[in-house]
Amino acid sequence: MKSLYDFHLKNNAKMGIYNNANVPSAYHDPMVEYKAVRENALLVDYSHMSIVSVMGDDAWALVNNLVSADVSIIRDEQGIYSLVLNEDGTVRGDVYVLCSSDGYYILSENIPSSELIAGLNALLEKADELDIQETPEIADMREQSWGAIMVEGPYSWELMSEIHGFDVIGLPYYEYMNTDNELMVFRCGKHGEFAYMVVGQQEQLLDQWQQLLEHGSKYQLQTGGLDYQKIVRIENPGWDDALWAGYNLNPVELQLQWAVQYDKEGFVGKDAVEELSHAEGARKVIGMIVEGECAGIASGDSVLVDGQAVGNVVKAVFSPALQCFIALALLENEYAWSDISGFAIQTNSETVAAKTKGMPFIYNLSMLVNPTEHSFIDASKAKSAL
Numbered sequence: 001m002k003s004l005y006d007f008h009l010k011n012n013a014k015m016g017i018y019n020n021a022n023v024p025s026a027y028h029d030p031m032v033e034y035k036a037v038r039e040n041a042l043l044v045d046y047s048h049m050s051i052v053s054v055m056g057d058d059a060w061a062l063v064n065n066l067v068s069a070d071v072s073i074i075r076d077e078q079g080i081y082s083l084v085l086n087e088d089g090t091v092r093g094d095v096y097v098l099c100s101s102d103g104y105y106i107l108s109e110n111i112p113s114s115e116l117i118a119g120l121n122a123l124l125e126k127a128d129e130l131d132i133q134e135t136p137e138i139a140d141m142r143e144q145s146w147g148a149i150m151v152e153g154p155y156s157w158e159l160m161s162e163i164h165g166f167d168v169i170g171l172p173y174y175e176y177m178n179t180d181n182e183l184m185v186f187r188c189g190k191h192g193e194f195a196y197m198v199v200g201q202q203e204q205l206l207d208q209w210q211q212l213l214e215h216g217s218k219y220q221l222q223t224g225g226l227d228y229q230k231i232v233r234i235e236n237p238g239w240d241d242a243l244w245a246g247y248n249l250n251p252v253e254l255q256l257q258w259a260v261q262y263d264k265e266g267f268v269g270k271d272a273v274e275e276l277s278h279a280e281g282a283r284k285v286i287g288m289i290v291e292g293e294c295a296g297i298a299s300g301d302s303v304l305v306d307g308q309a310v311g312n313v314v315k316a317v318f319s320p321a322l323q324c325f326i327a328l329a330l331l332e333n334e335y336a337w338s339d340i341s342g343f344a345i346q347t348n349s350e351t352v353a354a355k356t357k358g359m360p361f362i363y364n365l366s367m368l369v370n371p372t373e374h375s376f377i378d379a380s381k382a383k384s385a386l
Contacts (some may be wrong), residue, residue: 003202004045004147004209014225018048020112021142024225034231034320036222037193039365040376041156043212044224046197047147047205050113054120055103056136063104065123065130066116066268067095068251070261074099079174079186083239083251083259084111084119085269089276090248091256094239096188098176098199103136107148107199110241113140119268145202149209152195154366154384155219155376160185160196162215163208168196169371183208191232192364218377234317236360237287237328243315247330252276254285283311284336287357288343290325294352297345303329303354304344310335313345321362331356 008015008024016025023045026033036042054063064071069082079098086092093111097104106116120138123130151160161168164185167177176186181204189195198208212221233240239256251257251273261267262274290297296318303311311331319326327345335343338358345354368385375381 002206004047004149004206007206007209008045011223013223016226018226019050019108019110021048023048024223025227026225027223030227030231031320033222033224033228036220036224037153037191037228037232038321039154040220040222041151041153041159041216042222042224042228043209043216044150044152044226044228045147045209046109046150047142047202048109048226049148049197049199050106050108050111050116051141051146051148051199052106052113052116052120053103053139053141054106054136055100055139056134058132058134059103059136061130061132062120062123062136063097063106064264065266066106066119067097068260068264068267068269068273069097070264071097071099071104076101077176077178079176079188081174081188081259083256084108084116085251085267085273087269087272089250089269089272091239091244091251091254093241094259096174096186098184098186105141105199107197113142123268146200147202147205148197148199149205150195150197151212151221152189152191152193154194154364154369156194156196157371158376159212159216159219159221161371163211171196181207190236190238192236192360192362193366194369231317231320234315234326234328235319235321235362236364237285243328247314249285249330250276252279252281253283253330281333283330284333285314286329286331286336286338287359287361288313288327288329288345288354289322289357289361290327290345291341291353291355294325295347295349297325297327297347297352301327301348302346303331303335304346304351305335305342307344310343319361326357326361327354329356 013024014026067082096107183200186197297316301313316327341355
């Protein structure tokens with residue numbers, strides 16, 4: 001057995017297609033996987049990530065013109081989170097950009113490698129304007145059997161340190177380390193938890209997966225699929241193609257302007273998003289929480305003030321952490337303020353009271369765990385600050 005895919009089939013994972021890749025959508029009941037990521041550690045195959053390498057002396061100029069963040073500020077073994085915009089300033093997707101000694105790796109959960117490569121090649125058509133003297137080498141690393149796995153949860157750092165040593169504990173956010181078996185361990189994450197993405201060849205990733213399972217039982221590690229994101233990506237929202245499909249939103253509406261470096265010389269969609277940032281927008285995304293009993297809310301439900309519609313629900317879910325329904329709503333700009341009561345949500349069966357809520361919705365256990373003070377397995381230390 002040389003691939004994670006074969007391993008998942010052998011172990012009866014429920015498979016699904018994500019970003020043109022066949023990876024697990026679930027291993028267990030959703031609450032088992034949710035509980036693991038919020039309280040212990042969850043191991044997930046992230047081989048749906050597009051992984052594009054851009055190598056060469058002028059790689060930074062090419063990559064920097066594709067993404068909204070300033071890639072020039074990162075150095076070897078550092079990464080940065082960024083958006084990829086359309087020419088009209090709306091968000092096409094998000095990426096991590098990892099800097100190596102020879103160039104960059106672009107990783108994306110929702111933009112296919114072919115599209116990223118097409119965007120880079122389109123920029124190469126104006127190489128003189130971008131001062132690109134030497135054409136970078138661009139490659140789809142998934143075609144070279146690369147993939148990724150993720151360990152996420154309050155004690156994922158402790159599990160990973162058993163395998164890769166104490167360097168994991170000191171690894172800053174958005175930095176990575178190279179391992180002896182030619183893997184990259186990248187500290188990242190979108191859900192407010194400690195999280196480590198391991199990137200490299202599928203055969204080495206399979207070995208890593210099995211190592212993690214071997215060491216993980218004492219941390220109550222669970223294997224999972226990508227369906228857990230349906231809850232955690234509303235509790236801790238950001239960009240996710242599944243959340244915003246069909247809305248064509250821009251960073252201003254999404255309140256993601258922190259991911260845009262407006263003073264960069266240029267990038268795809270810059271002129272449009274800069275204009276949007278100065279305009280008085282019509283709507284913004286805001287969190288909402290139901291007050292009182294509720295049978296359920298759903299995408300498309302109207303948000304009301306004094307009986308008048310002021311927006312609609314984009315996505316909603318029952319939050320196990322908060323034990324109530326929460327939603328991401330798109331509201332008229334004048335109503336998109338946090339922690340305001342007096343709203344109502346009109347569902348298909350009832351009208352329920354609601355208020356706006358600052359995001360993220362929850363305060364994660366990971367925020368209360370300090371690797372220098374706490375441990376899940378060392379009885380001489382507290383498990384957390386609680």
